[in-house]
Amino acid sequence: MALLEVNDIHAYYGNIHALKGVSLTVEKGEIVSLIGGNGAGKTTTLRTICGLLHPRGGNIQFDGEDLSRIPAHHLVGKGIAMVPEGRGIFAKLTVLANLELGAYTRNDKEGINEDLEKVFHLFPRLAERRTQVAGTLSGGEQQMLAMGRAMMSRPRLLLMDEPSMGLAPVLVDLIFATITDINKTGTTILLVEQNAHKALQVASRGYVLQTGEIRLSDTAVALQNNAEVRNLYLGIE
């Protein structure tokens, strides 16, 4: 059975029908990319999975448990962490305080310190700036912080919303390399990206979302070679 199964979910913002029956699965250990244009419903899909929005129809199964009605703050404890769109770091708190908040639901002090060391090893820049107020970090560092913070809960499934947004190319490469590293340590990843090129390079499978519906789903390699994807999302004639 898949780690995450999203079955035919419908989500609304007020009266706007944002997701019209989205279904997808993520197997344990995979990186799955969800690509699509602006307003296709990528972020909405992630928000629905992590409980910030509840679906009006369909259901979400995580490790065999139905998540559709569970409030967002219970999901971390179940093993789902999110790197939100626009990073969502706590700008007035220090880097260390941000990371500690990532481990908010945990009580094992030793394990937390261990993971803190791991995050600092993954992102040495954060270690240098641990006492600095997070709002003073650069965009790339803030993205690292958001990723590190998500890792602090030892998630089984990591949801990432546009991690490359607004970053310089060199940092985009670094972020994607880190995504692969995180995956290699055993964390399953569902990645939402505008940068379809990069997203399909690191993923094993992908979904293409268009106006609230899954348009295509295939292996990442097949999608990279798909004429429509090449034309619309990769910018290759």
Add this chain to the structure above:
Amino acid sequence: MEDLRRRLDGVSWVDLFLWGLRIVIILLIAVGAFNTLTSGKYTITTWISLSISGLAQGSIYALIALGYTLVYGILLMINFAHGEVFMSGAFTTVFIANYFNQTGFLNTYPLLAILILMVIAALVSMSVAVLLERIAYRPLRGAPRLVPLITAIGASFFLQYSFRGFYGSGFQTYPTVTALSGTFTVGKVTIPVVQVVVFFAAIALMSGLYWLVERTKMGKSMRAVSEDKEVAALMGIDINRVIVFTFAIGGLLAGAAGVINGLYRPQGVYFFMGFIPGIKAFTSAVLGGIGSVPGAMLGGLFLGVIESIGPNLVLEGLGIDGANQLKDAIAFTMLVLVLIFRPQGILGERLSEKKA
């Protein structure tokens, strides 16, 4: 000339008026203070003892102000019923205090008795604050910001008249604690013991709060929620629990302030007693920068001192009779001036689009 005109180009009439107002106010304060000081009517001792009583009163404002500022920090909402939260504790405990006085407990073990009173008042105010959030504010969480504001005013009347129903409309008086009724002298300044006790009790409570916000896990989650509720929820923080906790802490401080206030000003305990301290504390919170914890503390102390020395220093010098009765005028003039000239307060940040 040409240069001056160009510079004035971007300046509107409102700006000019405000600048004029600033100059007039500064002149009035300067002239008033100059007249008073040169008249030689008051000695330096008077100013010192006025400042000390101002600090005592101000520390009470600060305790109540923290309730406004904590709730604003988390929900961006002014809980205008907070004065009534203060009243509920103060009004309930006055009867217990009098009972303690009759049985002699109050004057045999003054410290223990006062602590018990503070705990009771804190519990009462805390319950009122938590119920208020649950019943009046939570259902309106997603509503436009004017809605909970008006609800707060309604809740404030509801609480006033409920407590009038419970305890009657008469004025009650806190008993005198003999241990606190003396004075002592430092140099030439005579200081009432009660003022010192009030000040340090308030400071102790505020230090406790500061420790809670800065050092504990709950404090950290409060700061996280005040920055971004959604991301805080993603971290696993139960937003509702943090909000209830915030109201509870605000209520606790207000209730304790009710007893401290009773020691300092024993008279005038009745169902409407929360209104003026509530508004003064709100002024303090705005003065210090609403949403800021140190700001509320500083704003309270500042308002207390200004209100205490202001009438004699400025108003008397301007030849206004009965200046001492114009304390409230000073406090509310301060509120208006802060709102016009420095809406973000002393320690506050400029309100961003999102918050405004």
